Amino acid sequence: MTDSTAPLNIHIYTDPEFRQSRDFADERVLGIRDEFDGLAARIALSFSHDEASLNAALTDAEVLILVGSLDLADVAARAPKLRWIHITSAGVDRIPLDRLPEHVLVTNAKGNHEVRTREFSMTALLMLNNRLPDFVTQQREKRWAQTALEPIDGKTVVILGMGALGSGAARAAKHLGLKVIGVSRSGREHELADISMPQSELKTALAEADFLLITLPLTPETRHAVGAEELAAMPERGGVINIGRGPVLDVAALAERLEAGKLRGAVLDVFPEEPLPADSPYWTTRNLIVTPHSGLYDADYVPRCLRFFFANVERYLDDRPLENRVDTALGY
Amino acid sequence: MTDSTAPLNIHIYTDPEFRQSRDFADERVLGIRDEFDGLAARIALSFSHDEASLNAALTDAEVLILVGSLDLADVAARAPKLRWIHITSAGVDRIPLDRLPEHVLVTNAKGNHEVRTREFSMTALLMLNNRLPDFVTQQREKRWAQTALEPIDGKTVVILGMGALGSGAARAAKHLGLKVIGVSRSGREHELADISMPQSELKTALAEADFLLITLPLTPETRHAVGAEELAAMPERGGVINIGRGPVLDVAALAERLEAGKLRGAVLDVFPEEPLPADSPYWTTRNLIVTPHSGLYDADYVPRCLRFFFANVERYLDDRPLENRVDTALGY
Incomplete structure (x- = not known):
């Protein structure tokens, strides 16, 4: 040429x-x-x-x-x-x-993003397992409630999107002793996933998720791939991480479940609107930690x-x- | 008997x-x-x-x-x-x-406390390296400032107290690729420490600390073992973790350095007075994350x-x- x-x-x-x-x-x-x-x-x-x-x-x-x-x-x-x-x-x-x-x-x-994806995924998974969203909320309320914690080893993470970011996240999860359910469009097997499932079975996968880690890119098909129904399929002990693109997750639906105590916590690095506006309700959503699109940067x-x-x-x-x-x- | x-x-x-x-x-x-x-x-x-x-x-x-x-x-x-x-x-x-x-x-x-010590030490070290104290403070202020992060691999942690807790913390640190400087009363060599130093040389050790992780028990000799002078010996990029006993660290001196931007952040699981009273200034100290004596529980x-x-x-x-x-x- x-x-x-x-x-x-x-x-x-x-x-x-x-x-x-x-x-x-x-x-x-x-x-x-x-x-x-x-x-x-x-x-x-x-x-x-x-x-x-x-x-x-x-x-x-x-x-x-x-x-x-x-x-x-x-x-x-x-x-x-x-x-x-x-x-x-x-x-x-x-x-x-x-x-x-x-x-x-x-x-x-x-x-x-490989190195950062691994480190930030590990950080966010450990933060959820160690109840940091809860503790940060308590700190805002100037409230001290000692809480017994559980080992992360042996728990289950659903990773949504098994491309480059998903692979990095899976590597972090295996490092922490987690069981990895990899969910992708095709559902094809992935060497780092204990179980692989197609996105059409996401709700089934989420039923046993201690953690949901979202890495999906934004396309017309992935917008609100995780919405109210998917979040409702998770157990109350579940926590959510998004390091992909903001609009993939229905943050309003997530916030509603967090406020109702129907999910344990969330660490969100990305939002539908960035920078998150000063008047956004998500700055103060219970058990929601905001990291300003920095996790992989x-x-x-x-x-x-x-x-x-x-x-x-x-x-x-x-x-x-x-x-x-x-x-x-x-x-x- | x-x-x-x-x-x-x-x-x-x-x-x-x-x-x-x-x-x-x-x-x-x-x-x-x-x-x-x-x-x-x-x-x-x-x-x-x-x-x-x-x-x-x-x-x-x-x-x-x-x-x-x-x-x-x-x-x-x-x-x-x-x-x-x-x-x-x-x-x-x-x-x-x-x-x-x-x-x-x-x-x-x-x-x-072995399993919890490892997991919580890893959590707190990763939180400091991933600027969570900063991000949580920004969240309180409803402020979004994207920040470039650095890999934790190859950084240096000073672990003060190399008993059971210190060993667990050192194991976590090695797992993350950190260089470990173990500081104990005797300064005797420890298999998990790259360098071992006596407590009399704490300030020398702190001069190159990206992180200081305190595990000391409380005795008359350890009260305020980490005070204004020791904190001043740390570089501004340094972060502090306390999972030992609250009075070992002079929290007022730490808060002063955090407010002045002379340290990057802190994750404190223990305080001189517990529960932390509702009117404590530490609930809102800049870049200080409070976990309510739960890390090892x-x-x-x-x-x-x-x-x-x-x-x-x-x-x-x-x-x-x-x-x-x-x-x-x-x-x-």
């Missing part, structure tokens, strides 16, 4: 509204590029931080790195040479992929993400297959 | 003021006794739940199980046949041991405690050495 003499034209657009954009500073990107021998001579990098500059750059861009969100249908029309879009997050729900022309490849940052995320991208650029230049291709029909 | 024909006279006093007393119900004690073949015929068990009934029973008691606190000097004077007191907690600071006559043996529940604590005791009773009846003898001079 590339003219072997001209450098590959790569444009990096960082959405000024996106919280992580500051971490993708131009100099940082150039620094990582320079770690790759000879790459600087084979590519031409340009940057924009507003749509006007982006528009000017799109005429020539063959590759677009997207940090944040953008109306891609529009972009494709304005970028005649565009062949590849790389998205610097694991979830690609910010971008309407189905409006992209078919000749444009899409890749994402799947797998970049580590200090090394951006350099690792850029290293992955430039390694993929080398593959592209050498006509090898790209890693982390996104299926634009499935949305992940 | 025992008349081989008469049953051993064992009296169980449960302090009505003590929060865990309800878990030592008479029937529960008898149920556990009956798990031991032939033991019912060799012992005579009696129970009291107030000091008047206790007084009547003390005339004949050779063994006293103490659940909660009691003025032991007084008890010894009133119990001429008393030879052994078993205390159902690991800490024996509620009881002035130095006022006991020398012929009275004391045993405690050391080691009964598990649902199986009491049955396990009683099984340990009755196994010791069999040793006593057979003239074998008792396990978990407390050194009444050292206080642990």
Whole structure:
């Protein structure tokens, strides 16, 4: 696809509204590029931080790195040479992929969250088992009630979504001695799951869940995949964790059960609306702990993400297959 | 010591003021006794739940199980046949041991906390590393600030007190990939510590601590073992955990550093005054998480405690050495 003499034209657009954009500073990107021998001579990098500059750059861009969100249908029309879009997050729900022309490849940052996924899953599971949601609520109420705890070893977690995040979560769960029920669209067996079930049997799986850990990406089919009915299928001792995407969980239904004491607690890293607005009722929901979309966000995320991208650029230049291709029909 | 024909006279006093007393119900004690073949015929068990009934029973008691606190000097004077007191907690600071006559043996529940110690230490270390104190404070303020996290693997924890609790904590820390600096009175080497130091060098150890985990028992020498000076020796990224006894840590000094942002966070399971009074300032101290003396308290604590005791009773009846003898001079 590339003219072997001209450098590959790569444009990096960082959405000024996106919280992580500051971490993708131009100099940082150039620094990582320079770690790759000879790459600087084979590519031409340009940057924009507003749509006007982006528009000017799109005429020539063959590759677009997207940090944040953008109306891609529009972009494709304005970028005649565009062949590849790389998205610097694991979830690609910010971008309407189905409006992209078919000749444009899409890749994402799947797998970049592995270490953090394991550690944060372990943290959240232990917090639920050690009644931290309850204790934090008591602390807000200035109330001291000593509570007997149970060992986590031998309890059961249902992991909803067995992709990259689900695998990391499952690894954490096995490490803690949990029984893992892996629930995925297909229900196909997974090496880290003791039992695998299709999403159509989610409620059956939840009946024996001490913990539900949600890792699903957001697609039209996963919106409110966990709603009032699914939560009602869980035992009262159950706890809920969401590290996937906010709208996958019906937070209003969860809050209702938590307030009624029908679930033991929740640790939510993601919400349907982020940042959670100051007047949201979820800040003070009983036994609900809010972590501000930080669980999987580590200090090394951006350099690792850029290293992955430039390694993929080398593959592209050498006509090898790209890693982390996104299926634009499935949305992940 | 025992008349081989008469049953051993064992009296169980449960302090009505003590929060865990309800878990030592008479029937529960008898149920556990009956798990031991032939033991019912060799012992005579009696129970009291107030000091008047206790007084009547003390005339004949050779063994006293103490659940909660009691003025032991007084008890010894009133119990001429008393030879052994078993205390159902690991800490024996509620009881002035130095006022006991020398012929009275004391045993405690050391080691009964092992599983919980490991799990709660792991929970608290992960919570600090994943900025939960910060996030819980933000939640109280209805504030959302996404924060990059770091892997816990390779960080350093100073464990103060390398007895039964310290060993459990060290096991948890090694499991998480932490470097362990074990600090004890003697500074003697410990198989789970990468480095061992005497308490006189605590401040040196703290200079490189990402986490300080306190497990010390309360003795006259350990009161405020961690005070303003020790906390000032820690880096600002440091976090503090106390699962030992409240007065070992100067909580006022800790709160001051937390409020000033000079430490990253704390998870405190124990306090100088328990229950923490409703008007305590520590309920709302910035980046301080309160767990109500529950971290090491598990649902199986009491049955396990009683099984340990009755196994010791069999040793006593057979003239074998008792396990978990407390050194009444050292206080642990």
